[in-house]
Amino acid sequence: MPKTPEDIIRDEIRSLTAYHVPDSAGMVKLDAMENPYRLPPALRERLARLLEQAPLNRYPDPAAGELKAQLRRAFEVPDGMALLLGNGSDELIQMLIMAAAKPGAVVLGVEPSFVMFRMIATFAGARYAGVDLRDDFSLDIERVLAAIERERPAVVFIAYPNNPTGNLFDAGLVERLIDAAPGPVVVDEAYSAFAGASFMERLPRHPNLLVMRTLSKLGLAGIRLGVLTGAPRWLGELDKLRLPYNVNTLTQIVAREVLQHGDVLTEQAAAIKLERGRLLQALQQVPGVTAYRSDANFILFRVRQAEHVFDGLKQRGVLIKSLHGSHRLLADCLRVTVGTPDENAAFLTALTRTLAA
Ligand SMILES: *Cc1c(COP(=O)(O)O)cnc(C)c1O
Numbered sequence: 097m098p099k100t101p102e103d104i105i106r107d108e109i110r111s112l113t114a115y116h117v118p119d120s121a122g123m124v125k126l127d128a129m130e131n132p133y134r135l136p137p138a139l140r141e142r143l144a145r146l147l148e149q150a151p152l153n154r155y156p157d158p159a160a161g162e163l164k165a166q167l168r169r170a171f172e173v174p175d176g177m178a179l180l181l182g183n184g185s186d187e188l189i190q191m192l193i194m195a196a197a198k199p200g201a202v203v204l205g206v207e208p209s210f211v212m213f214r215m216i217a218t219f220a221g222a223r224y225a226g227v228d229l230r231d232d233f234s235l236d237i238e239r240v241l242a243a244i245e246r247e248r249p250a251v252v253f254i255a256y257p258n259n260p261t262g263n264l265f266d267a268g269l270v271e272r273l274i275d276a277a278p279g280p281v282v283v284d285e286a287y288s289a290f291a292g293a294s295f296m297e298r299l300p301r302h303p304n305l306l307v308m309r310t311l312s313k314l315g316l317a318g319i320r321l322g323v324l325t326g327a328p329r330w331l332g333e334l335d336k337l338r339l340p341y342n343v344n345t346l347t348q349i350v351a352r353e354v355l356q357h358g359d360v361l362t363e364q365a366a367a368i369k370l371e372r373g374r375l376l377q378a379l380q381q382v383p384g385v386t387a388y389r390s391d392a393n394f395i396l397f398r399v400r401q402a403e404h405v406f407d408g409l410k411q412r413g414v415l416i417k418s419l420h421g422s423h424r425l426l427a428d429c430l431r432v433t434v435g436t437p438d439e440n441a442a443f444l445t446a447l448t449r450t451l452a453a
Contacts, residue, residue: 108218123415124442126433129259129287129394131315133364133436139357146349156345163348166355167323171309174299178331181343185286185310185322189253190216191334192282192306192324196250197222204249204277206235208260208423210284213253225249229425233261233388237269244276252281257291260419260431262390264293274302280330284308287392289365290372296325303327313393314361316354319347368393372434378444384451394433399451402428408450414443 101110120127134140157163164179173179182188193203193216203217207226217224227243230236244252252273257264274281281304283295288309296307306326311319321343324331354361372390379387379397387397399405402420409416416433419426432443 120415123413124439125415126435127415127417129313129433130317150345150349156341160348163352170355170358173325177299177325178328180324180331180334182322183342184320185308186212188322188324191337193217193220195334195337201250202247203251205253208426210255210259233263235265235269240273241276248278250279252277255284257287257391260396262392262396264391274305280304280306282306282308286310286313289314290369290393291391315364319350321347321351368434375434375440394431396429396431398429402430405450409446412446414446
């Protein structure tokens with residue numbers, strides 16, 4: 097008898113639902129924390145010429161030495177630390193968990209946080225232990241320390257700032273967590289450009305600390321480039337299970353050229369931060385809305401009927417993210433990415449109309 101998927105595929109995979117990416121054609125797209133701004137025309141033309149000359153018949157540069165040197169400078173990686181590049185930081189999370197997923201291994205994180213920590217742990221056959229945040233989304237350090245003691249996690253993930261709540265955890269508490277963890281702690285800094293706080297300079301002080309960055313939220317979501325930094329003795333092991341050529345030639349060319357004009361991305365991030373302040377203020381003035389302050393490029397807010405508001409916005413052409421039902425602390429919560437001034441205005445108009453309807 098030929099085997100069926102029920103015979104072959106692991107139970108925990110069959111019971112998953114695939115990560116759902118909604119169709120956004122024609123919508124004001126404020127659901128995925130993308131930078132709303134494109135690159136300046138002159139830089140795009142320069143990229144077109146570079147891509148025209150790209151040797152696409154050849155495999156990519158496997159070491160990407162020059163790109164790594166640029167990233168090291170751009171992210172101010174301390175001397176002596178190694179860099180590992182991924183096809184987005186999602187792939188780096190996958191490499192680390194795959195490498196550490198011994199039978200019975202536990203991956204620990206806080207809840208609510210970035211869903212891929214839990215999903216990738218499940219893919220790799222590791223058990224995910226989530227420790228709830230406090231009601232104000234701060235770190236419940238006593239519970240985290242107790243969970244570390246109980247679970248002895250192989251790996252810990254902390255998003256800093258946290259997604260989807262948008263806040264930075266108290267750095268002193270995160271340091272206590274790092275010192276208590278038996279294995280590596282990844283501080284995922286996907287939103288560092290909007291936060292003005294980082295664990296990067298603390299790398300030399302904590303031998304089990306790894307800091308992760310990505311170009312996705314900075315304005316290059318389409319090229320898929322993530323960076324993990326930390327002690328060479330950790331990253332050297334992970335590099336062994338990196339698939340050869342995981343960072344393609346087009347990505348390498350674009351990243352190198354854009355990083356040479358890094359001020360473009362920094363200026364766009366500054367504009368987004370400014371808009372974030374305006375959007376927060378506007379949201380806080382909408383009756384029936386509780387908006388939380390954010391250190392990232394999105395804002396979490398609570399309404400009375402999240403599903404109704406989400407649908408109303410969608411009908412009016414604005415796509416955001418509903419988090420209702422994903423965690424107790426996120427009941428009736430929605431998350432909006434900070435867009436251009438026009439997009440944010442369209443969102444606010446659609447929101448007030450939906451709430452008035
Ligand atoms: C968006 C996001 C990522 C994923 O980044 P990619 O580099 O695009 O894979 C990682 N971590 C957090 C917390 C995120 O919000």
